[in-house]
Amino acid sequence: MRAIYRDFCPWLLLLLRRRRRFLLGTLLVFVTLMAGLALLGLSGWFITASALAGIALSMGLPARLDVYVPGGGIRFFALARTIARYMERLYNHNTVLTLLADLRYRVFGYLTRFDDARLRGERASDWLSRLTADIDTLDNFYLRLLVPPLVALLSVVAVSLFVAIWLPGVGVLMAVTLGLLWLVVTLLAAVWGFSQSYQQVVDQQSLRRLVVDQVQASAELMSYQTTQWHRTMIATQEQQAFSNQRRLGRKAALINCLVSVISGLMVVAVVWFASLVFSQQLVSGPILVMAALIALGANEAFIALPASFIKLGASYAAVRRLNALTGDSSPAAPAVSLPEDVGLSIQVNQLSLRYAQTLEPALKCIDLHLPAEKRAVITGNSGAGKSSLASVLMGRLQAPQGEVMVGGVPVWQLSAESRANHFAMLTQQVDLFDASIAENLRIANPTASDNKLWEVLSAVALDSWVEQLPKGLATAVGEKGQQLSGGQGRRLALARLMLCNPQVVILDEPFAGVDVATANYIASSLDKWLSNRTVIFFVHQVSLLNPLPGVEYHWHLDAGKLNQCPLK
Ligand SMILES: Nc1ncnc2c1ncn2[C@@H]1O[C@H](COP(=O)(O)OP(=O)(O)OP(=O)(O)O)[C@@H](O)[C@H]1O
Known part of the structure; x- marks a missing residue:
């Protein structure tokens, strides 16, 4: 575990050099999520309150409902969600491109310090993998592995505290269940998919090498009539990569299933507990509906997490390959200059x-x-x-x-x-x-x-x-x-x-x-x-x-x- 942290550390520090962007990006994602949940909860509350007021009036009972404040609130949250989503996409994509430039700049800097022997020591397709696939994997880090779990954790706290204002027991239930869910979709997914997603990067690299060889040496392969033999090698490698990917996909599907089961059970438990409180007339019907809808919507913060965390091993493989570059290259670029227009011995x-x-x-x-x-x-x-x-x-x-x-x-x-x-x-x-x-x-x-x-x-x-x-x-x-x-x-x-x-x-x-x-x-x-x-x-x-x-x-x-x- 410590070795994994040590390998990730330099790249995390590089990403966190842009921490102001990171915090603002996280805040925008959080605001988008909260606006969506508020829209859902308030709409549920409003529809239920309107229905109850209508029923009461039709039964000749006195009833009053202020439609302006919740109606305004619904419009506000709908607009806020759209604007925050737009800003979030714009801002975070800009951040990802900035980080991509940072990462490429750093890796390219290491490559320029290698001498001819080191550069020729690896194949062009491997250098290309490092500059493209590995960096893309790292670049995913920000948008998939850093921002979403932080937003999910913040939303657990915010949603539980909000529900606890009217239903403290339900708030605690939601905090415990969503906290557990958070652990499942991050730690469990990461540990369970680690070796397979690591292998995925290795497989892709082998496959890329073989395909490049097939294309570059096609004349030789044809003249020695060995094209089929080489194609069989590619097919075998492809099959191996495919079955590894299928195993990984199966694990991701199982975790997604677990997420749906846990969050579904949580909604049932929330409705059950809230109806107990409702039957004691400690809480109104609209609040009960609002809590149930918020519990249902809270699921959104967790949906994308399993697919990202199950691929932590792939990010680790990319980081290890990139770290091999930093270990090899000389620490500082030399900087002595020669005089202009003078003969040199x-x-x-x-x-x-x-x-x-x-x-x-x-x-x-x-x-x-x-x-x-x-x-x-x-x-x-x-x-x-x-x-x-x-x-x-x-x-x-x-x-x-x-x-x-x-x-x-x-x-x-x-x-x-x-x-x-x-x-x-x-x-x-x-x-x-x-x-x-x-x-x-x-x-x-x-x-x-x-x-x-x-x-x-x-x-x-x-x-x-x-x-x-x-x-x-x-x-x-x-x-x-x-x-x-x-x-x-x-x-x-x-x-x-x-x-x-x-x-x-x-x-x-x-x-x-x-x-x-x-x-x-x-x-x-x-x-x-x-x-x-x-x-x-x-x-x-x-x-x-x-x-x-x-x-x-x-x-x-x-x-x-x-x-x-x-x-x-
Ligand atoms: N990247 C390398 N890794 C390992 N050995 C190498 C590498 N490049 C050259 N050599 C070895 O170093 C020796 C000298 O090679 P070099 O290419 O300098 O010879 P050369 O005199 O330029 O030959 P030629 O005239 O055929 O180009 C050879 O034995 C060669 O096998």
């Missing part, structure tokens, strides 16, 4: 890196010094550690041993803005968005003119190809740039890089997928753009296929070890 001292769950280090005791505004090439066979070293140099991957200094500042102390402004990297796997060519380019520089876009396209020899496209710069490149060839995609990414103005540039296999003539043409444009910048090329080998303009230093990576080589 790169210095690496005794750097070692080992990925989690691997035996051999990917990088071993690396020392490197590249003066400001100079260019170097680092060669190495596949798997030698080139991409890992490039990521560490850019501060995208944190190495536990050794240090990397850029412009004399440890790279991990640099703020995200500073890294974005001063560093640029062409990675092996380029990311293109499902947008037009122009939009993909303007990610690097939103204010770049069309002329500027044509200039960088020409630098990577893509201008004539784009010119002959019917939509030109507005041509969509498809999801992950699927409508471009591999080489075109890389060149577009290189053109995008050329719209920035970084002081340090890292190019990981810049000429991969490009023929020799085009590579030579791109190299000469790159040469101009790279002047006055500190540059490292990462390539498998120095060859005609890799024209490397202006390179003055050469290192070779061999199984994670870096050795300086003479430049041929």
Whole structure:
């Protein structure tokens, strides 16, 4: 129990930072409920009193009834209920959206502090689950698990005290029964449905993974004729999730049934006790009817609670997954900035890196010094550690041993803005968005003119190809740039890089997928753009296929070890 509280605590505190909204939202829900109950009770009282006055008059007995005050009261409560309900919906939905923004902001903040290895450690569908499904589950917390039980508890107190003014015994009966009902719909529902609703989140995640795999790998599954096998796996998982959901639904229905039985019995008991008091002429008929109707209406505060509390386990599962993020990320965002328009040197001292769950280090005791505004090439066979070293140099991957200094500042102390402004990297796997060519380019520089876009396209020899496209710069490149060839995609990414103005540039296999003539043409444009910048090329080998303009230093990576080589 304490562990559950500890896990929920940070998120509850985040929600309660908006406590004024929370209190006002609760008050509006409470006022709506009370106005409804008052309308029901007063209407019952008024109809009964009118009927009794009519009967008395028809029997020739003297009778008086003020119709104006109760009539006005009924109109007042009817209006109050409508207005309070409208305000409550408006206000609480606004609160939920505000909380959603708070939660997403916090979770996104944690994700931005992860390095490449941690981000790649989980699947995209899992990150998506955290940012969407888990946060939505938490966001339900306010409107389903915090406000309604508080309103229900307040209504138990208010309704019992009100009835006790005329019928103290009935007031106590209602307080005890409704209090018991409150415990049933909150604690009992939460405990009873906990493990199944927890499992529901786990099942949904597994199902989402399998379905994403089915869609993404459909070509492979079809070519190996294993589509049916994979579909069977999905069907089995679906069946498991379905039967768990059915068990949970059955429990929720049973609790709802219990609520109806308890509240129904309470109404019978209220009518019975009140008629005993009525038979002793201690209370009037209209009051008896009013008490019975209020007892009947009080049920409304409890109706939605079982369905919400039975899913407490799901909220707990979401919270635990989100807490795993907070545990992993570094506590504070680094905030050192680099000077503008000054050449930056790169210095690496005794750097070692080992990925989690691997035996051999990917990088071993690396020392490197590249003066400001100079260019170097680092060669190495596949798997030698080139991409890992490039990521560490850019501060995208944190190495536990050794240090990397850029412009004399440890790279991990640099703020995200500073890294974005001063560093640029062409990675092996380029990311293109499902947008037009122009939009993909303007990610690097939103204010770049069309002329500027044509200039960088020409630098990577893509201008004539784009010119002959019917939509030109507005041509969509498809999801992950699927409508471009591999080489075109890389060149577009290189053109995008050329719209920035970084002081340090890292190019990981810049000429991969490009023929020799085009590579030579791109190299000469790159040469101009790279002047006055500190540059490292990462390539498998120095060859005609890799024209490397202006390179003055050469290192070779061999199984994670870096050795300086003479430049041929
Ligand atoms: N996220 C990761 N988790 C575990 N091991 C990794 C990870 N990324 C890379 N490695 C391992 O680190 C070693 C170096 O990989 P890296 O990608 O840096 O090599 P590379 O020289 O860039 O190779 P290539 O030229 O084929 O891209 C490899 O043995 C690889 O298996």
